[in-house]
Amino acid sequence: MGALSPAREPKPPQQERSRATRRKLLEAAVSCLAERGWSGSTVSVVAERAGVSRGAAQHHFRTREDLFTAAVEHVAEKRQGALKAVAPNLPPAGSVARTRIVVEEIVGLYTGPLFRAALHLWVAASDEEQLRERVTALEARVGREAHRTAVALLDADEAVPGVRETVQGLLDMARGLGLANLLTDDAARRDRVVEQWAKIIDGVLNPE
Amino acid sequence: MGALSPAREPKPPQQERSRATRRKLLEAAVSCLAERGWSGSTVSVVAERAGVSRGAAQHHFRTREDLFTAAVEHVAEKRQGALKAVAPNLPPAGSVARTRIVVEEIVGLYTGPLFRAALHLWVAASDEEQLRERVTALEARVGREAHRTAVALLDADEAVPGVRETVQGLLDMARGLGLANLLTDDAARRDRVVEQWAKIIDGVLNPE
Numbered sequence: 001m002g003a004l005s006p007a008r009e010p011k012p013p014q015q016e017r018s019r020a021t022r023r024k025l026l027e028a029a030v031s032c033l034a035e036r037g038w039s040g041s042t043v044s045v046v047a048e049r050a051g052v053s054r055g056a057a058q059h060h061f062r063t064r065e066d067l068f069t070a071a072v073e074h075v076a077e078k079r080q081g082a083l084k085a086v087a088p089n090l091p092p093a094g095s096v097a098r099t100r101i102v103v104e105e106i107v108g109l110y111t112g113p114l115f116r117a118a119l120h121l122w123v124a125a126s127d128e129e130q131l132r133e134r135v136t137a138l139e140a141r142v143g144r145e146a147h148r149t150a151v152a153l154l155d156a157d158e159a160v161p162g163v164r165e166t167v168q169g170l171l172d173m174a175r176g177l178g179l180a181n182l183l184t185d186d187a188a189r190r191d192r193v194v195e196q197w198a199k200i201i202d203g204v205l206n207p208e
Numbered sequence: 209m210g211a212l213s214p215a216r217e218p219k220p221p222q223q224e225r226s227r228a229t230r231r232k233l234l235e236a237a238v239s240c241l242a243e244r245g246w247s248g249s250t251v252s253v254v255a256e257r258a259g260v261s262r263g264a265a266q267h268h269f270r271t272r273e274d275l276f277t278a279a280v281e282h283v284a285e286k287r288q289g290a291l292k293a294v295a296p297n298l299p300p301a302g303s304v305a306r307t308r309i310v311v312e313e314i315v316g317l318y319t320g321p322l323f324r325a326a327l328h329l330w331v332a333a334s335d336e337e338q339l340r341e342r343v344t345a346l347e348a349r350v351g352r353e354a355h356r357t358a359v360a361l362l363d364a365d366e367a368v369p370g371v372r373e374t375v376q377g378l379l380d381m382a383r384g385l386g387l388a389n390l391l392t393d394d395a396a397r398r399d400r401v402v403e404q405w406a407k408i409i410d411g412v413l414n415p416e
Contacts, residue, residue, distance in 0.1 A: 037331065037334070039335075040335070116334070119331060120331060122387070122390055123245065123328060123331045123390070126245070126391060127244065127247075132391060136391045136392055162404045165400050165401050165403070166404055168400075168401050169381055169404065169405045169408075172388060172401060173384055175383075175384035176379070176380030176382065176386075176387070179384070180383065182330055183330060183334060183340060183343060183344045183347060193373045193377045195373070196374055200374065200408060
């Protein structure tokens with residue numbers, strides 16, 4: 001087809017290309033952080049990885065802190081969105097089968113590259129003043145959202161005393177399993193812990 | 209008293225002074241790692257903090273990796289020793305009061321400077337080849353010992369199906385609570401989670 005063929009794909013509008021660039025940067029930033037840690041993660045390295053010019057990257061994110069906190073938030077939202085999307089396909093509320101799948105999925109949130117990236121950011125923030133406040137706020141937002149999602153998927157009634165803390169402890173355990181997976185592949189042990197804790201949690205949330 | 213007075217304190221023998229120097233270095237290394245992270249932690253910085261000459265520090269620890277892995281191991285052993293020492297003063301085995309105290313103490317292992325130091329070391333090890341193998345082995349040793357201590361203090365019978373995984377999940381939860389305490393003081397929320405999960409774990413370990 002000739003260059004002027006009316007059948008060619010229309011060029012995406014400016015705004016849409018800008019959004020796509022932004023998304024590429026955010027995703028490259030998370031994988032960079034997961035693989036190279038905070039000290040190895042700069043705007044330039046991410047721009048190169050995303051195939052974007054350094055200038056374009058800096059147009060989107062003025063500072064290194066902007067880029068990496070936005071990246072962890074973006075990917076966390078995407079992962080939690082995917083988790084919420086499993087809801088219609090879950091076994092009936094109140095069944096141990098459902099609790100088992102939900103516990104597995106929640107633990108899954110903390111064992112991939114996103115958790116590695118977030119962990120690098122948290123640990124860097126504990127030493128760096130200019131990062132600390134932003135990462136603390138980000139962690140609070142992401143943590144609240146994870147809690148809300150867990151409550152909804154487990155069909156847990158937080159008006160019942162102890163239920164809120166049961167779900168919180170589950171999320172803490174999931175984070176701890178993520179940590180245990182940092183240096184070695186902990187999947188086999190993790191599966192056994194998840195199986196047992198799913199039974200325990202089901203007994204608390206759905207007493208006979 | 210004169211310099212030759214027979215009543216003066218005897219000078220500690222060489223071996224004992226050497227052990228004391230080593231101990232000072234190990235403790236300074238953990239607090240340095242907890243406060244300044246891996247990138248801010250070198251043998252020189254630790255030697256200065258411990259009031260020891262750089263040469264003496266290097267006599268004890270040939271490399272940075274030697275110093276910091278030995279330090280985390282030393283302090284972890286000391287903490288676990290202190291935890292085991294509470295055993296004779298615990299309420300009777302099989303009581304919820306005992307389970308509560310033990311869960312608190314175990315969670316306490318993961319919320320102080322030692323955990324911050326260990327976390328910095330783990331995260332650095334996930335990026336640095338020469339650190340990774342040693343920290344992985346160290347984590348396995350310390351984790352096994354923590355598990356053994358938890359089983360003994362909880363008087364848990366690992367021959368019963370699910371008990372081993374219940375205790376493992378508790379240690380994972382403790383690690384997750386440590387992580388949640390990294391950027392903010394999470395003590396109030398943590399107390400509520402510990403209270404609820406102590407009840408849950410007691411119900412699993414000591415069914416009526």
